[in-house]
Amino acid sequence: MTTTPHLHASDDPEFVRVPAVTYASIAGSGSPGTDEFYRKMALLGDVARQITGDTAPVIEIQYWYPEGSTPVEIEDFYTVNPVPSLLYRVLAAVPDTTTIEDLTTVRVHAASTADRNGDVIELHATPEQDVVQVMHHGPFSEEFATLERLGALARKRRVHRSGPHHEIHLDSFTRQTPQDRLRTILRDPVA
Numbered sequence: 001m002t003t004t005p006h007l008h009a010s011d012d013p014e015f016v017r018v019p020a021v022t023y024a025s026i027a028g029s030g031s032p033g034t035d036e037f038y039r040k041m042a043l044l045g046d047v048a049r050q051i052t053g054d055t056a057p058v059i060e061i062q063y064w065y066p067e068g069s070t071p072v073e074i075e076d077f078y079t080v081n082p083v084p085s086l087l088y089r090v091l092a093a094v095p096d097t098t099t100i101e102d103l104t105t106v107r108v109h110a111a112s113t114a115d116r117n118g119d120v121i122e123l124h125a126t127p128e129q130d131v132v133q134v135m136h137h138g139p140f141s142e143e144f145a146t147l148e149r150l151g152a153l154a155r156k157r158r159v160h161r162s163g164p165h166h167e168i169h170l171d172s173f174t175r176q177t178p179q180d181r182l183r184t185i186l187r188d189p190v191a
Helices: 035-052 100-110 140-157
Strands: 014-018 021-029 059-064 087-093 121-126 129-137 165-169 183-189
Touching: 014 140, 021 035, 035 059, 035 087, 035 100, 035 121, 100 121, 129 140, 140 183
Parallel strands: none
Antiparallel strands: 014 129, 021 087, 021 121, 059 087, 059 165, 129 183, 165 183
């Protein structure tokens, strides 16, 4: 199987191999869409702009439930356990050569108004891995139908989710952004 580009997905669910990626990351917990969620996205975006020079870095988020939660598959990820119990990691891709010292330095230069003393920004890496993925178009509230299609492909391929659910937000957004034109890659590592 060939490796597909990291920021690419088809409109139809697909089983592909994705490359290893290094990220700047910040952890959080609770429902997506809270003030704290958006604050952490803004902080990581400010730091990523300093590291990469990209004026609109792609923000990615990994989601999972705490240990002891009811196991979920791809299509029922958001419907079995209470969404406020989610754990998440906000991510922005950085060069593989980035160090913790680099993150500390650029964080100071970013001087983000979203920064808080308790925030821990760290490096996080994902390996080259097999995934099922699909491009979702439109509002986040309509992801359920897209995840159902993605889950159907996983069942057909006889694979199961083997890590955090991953959403790659190709378009920048805030709480006020109309969602009808947003593009989000929905990706799940599988085995």
